[in-house]
Structures are given as C-alpha cells and as structure tokens.
Amino acid sequence: MNTMRRTKEEATATRELLLDCAELAFVRHGVARTTLQDIANAAGLTRGAIYHHFTDKPALIEAMLARIDLxxxxxxxxxxxxxxxxxxxxxxxxxxxxxxxxxxxxxxxxxxxxxxxxxxxxxxxxxxxxxxxxxxxxxxxxxxxxxxxxxxxxxxxxxxxxxxxxxxxxxxxxxxxxxxxxxxxxxxxxxxxxxxxxxxxxxxxxxxxxxxxxxx
The missing domain is CATH 1.10.357.10 (Tetracycline Repressor, domain 2)
Known part of the structure; x- marks a missing residue:
C-alpha cells in the first residue's frame, strides 16, 4: 500500500511539474512556438513521460486551466x-x-x-x-x-x-x-x-x- 501511495504521489508531482514548466514556457515563448518536447526538456523528463499525462497540447492546456480560477x-x-x-x-x-x-x-x-x-x-x-x-x-x-x-x-x-x-x-x-x-x-x-x-x-x-x- 505504501508503495502504491508513493507511486501515485510521484505521478502527481510529475504532472504538477510538467504543468509548471508549461506555464513558464508558454509565457516566455507563446503557445504556438512551444512543443510538448520543449516542456518535457524543461522538466528534465522524456517525451514519453509527458505523453503519459497529456495526450496532446490542448489536453495539457485544459489541465492547466483546471487547476486555477480564472x-x-x-x-x-x-x-x-x-x-x-x-x-x-x-x-x-x-x-x-x-x-x-x-x-x-x-x-x-x-x-x-x-x-x-x-x-x-x-x-x-x-x-x-x-x-x-x-x-x-x-x-x-x-x-x-x-x-x-x-x-x-x-x-x-x-x-x-x-x-x-x-x-x-x-x-x-x-x-x-x-x-x-x-x-x-x-x-x-x-x-x-x-x-x-x-x-x-x-x-x-x-x-x-x-x-x-x-x-x-
């Protein structure tokens, strides 16, 4: 159970890190000029890691919006x-x-x-x-x-x-x-x-x- 909890916490932390890096990259370079690979690189992760959490850029943007109040x-x-x-x-x-x-x-x-x-x-x-x-x-x-x-x-x-x-x-x-x-x-x-x-x-x-x- 502890291992499962730790794995879930690590996955959540990775997802939050990717969203943080996406925010910074989009602010600096714009959405159109930022790729998922750019975000993965900024987070120090592989492209596969980001696709594990987000199927594409629109899905990432939706997740980014979901964690804040406009x-x-x-x-x-x-x-x-x-x-x-x-x-x-x-x-x-x-x-x-x-x-x-x-x-x-x-x-x-x-x-x-x-x-x-x-x-x-x-x-x-x-x-x-x-x-x-x-x-x-x-x-x-x-x-x-x-x-x-x-x-x-x-x-x-x-x-x-x-x-x-x-x-x-x-x-x-x-x-x-x-x-x-x-x-x-x-x-x-x-x-x-x-x-x-x-x-x-x-x-x-x-x-x-x-x-x-x-x-x-």
Whole structure:
C-alpha cells in the first residue's frame, strides 16, 4: 500500500511539474512556438513521460486551466454568493477581486497572461475563446442587474442606463487585467484599480448623462 501511495504521489508531482514548466514556457515563448518536447526538456523528463499525462497540447492546456480560477469566473462566483444586500459594494468588490487574485496567485496570473497575450484561439483552442465570451456575457448581465438594484435602492440615480454602466465597469476591469498581465509585476495595475473603479462609481452617482452628439 505504501508503495502504491508513493507511486501515485510521484505521478502527481510529475504532472504538477510538467504543468509548471508549461506555464513558464508558454509565457516566455507563446503557445504556438512551444512543443510538448520543449516542456518535457524543461522538466528534465522524456517525451514519453509527458505523453503519459497529456495526450496532446490542448489536453495539457485544459489541465492547466483546471487547476486555477480564472479572474472573472472567480469574481463572478464570489459575487453570486453574496446576494443583493449592497449592490454598489458588490460591484466594487467584483471589479477589484480579479486583480487581487492575480496578485496573490502566481499560477492564475501566468495562465491568464497566456490566455490574453500568448495564444490564438483557433482549431483545438477555439472553445477557450467561447468560454471567455460566455463569462463576459454573464459578468455584464450580473453587473447590469446590480446597477438596476442600486438604482432601486437609491444608491445611484436613475438617469444612467444600467447596460452602459455595466459595459463601462467591464471595460475598466478588462483594461486593468490586460495591464497587470503585460508586465511581470502586476502591482502597479492592482494599486491603480481601486481609484479607477471608485472614479467610475462616483461619476455614476453624480454625473449627468450626456446627450449624444448629432451626427454632422
């Protein structure tokens, strides 16, 4: 039994090592330019060892994604668990949580960097783009409902369309996530996040919607 347990632990450790090496290789060289042999070499293992755990590169990428929380999915799950007791506070937390995740979880930061900047979504990886698009749609819908709840609660004035407010918040989050993953240090983007989100929410509280300009 001890031998079986040790063998299983060794297999798990090998799998984790391969995933760690894959993250680093994809960040440095991109997904398209990295082969499974490159990852095996980085781990000090044979090509057969990596194929024992992953049938191909898409399977490895799926395993890489499975062991982390993606920022927006993580924030969405946390927000859904809270209810609508304080809509504006929930919107603020939703906007800041993805950046906090990237700052505290190195694996999540590397994997999200890969998704944003190191791979193209075609063929076997096209479903990853569909997954991100679905998450964005869920986030926009949830934020829109919270903005509506904030208006009903008197936290925000009625003049601003909730859909516009939700799109503006998602745009700020997406931009900050992109900045945080373009640099090895996500700190500056994370530090800027509270002020950026608070500025948007303050503008929604006090600003008057502009009348669209008449086309010339």
């Amino acid at each position: 920022p927006l999915e993580h924030a969405l799950t946390a927000m859904e668990a809270q209810g609508d007791t304080d809509p504006v506070a929930q919107l603020r937390q939703f906007a800041l949580e993805p950046l906090a995740l990237l700052q505290r979880d190195e694996h999540a930061r590397r994997v999200f960097t890969i998704l944003l900047h190191r791979m193209e979504f075609a063929g076997d990886t096209a479903q990853l783009l569909a997954r991100q698009q679905a998450t964005l749609a869920d986030c926009r819908g949830r934020c829109e409902r919270l903005f509506m709840a904030a208006q009903r609660a008197g936290q925000l004035p009625d003049g601003r369309p909730p859909r516009q407010a939700a799109l503006a918040l998602i745009a700020i989050i997406s931009g900050l996530l992109s900045l945080a993953t373009l640099d090895d240090d996500p700190g500056p983007a994370c530090l800027a996040a509270p002020a950026a989100v608070d500025a948007l929410l303050a503008g929604l509280r006090t600003g008057t919607p502009r009348t669209p300009a008449t086309p010339v």
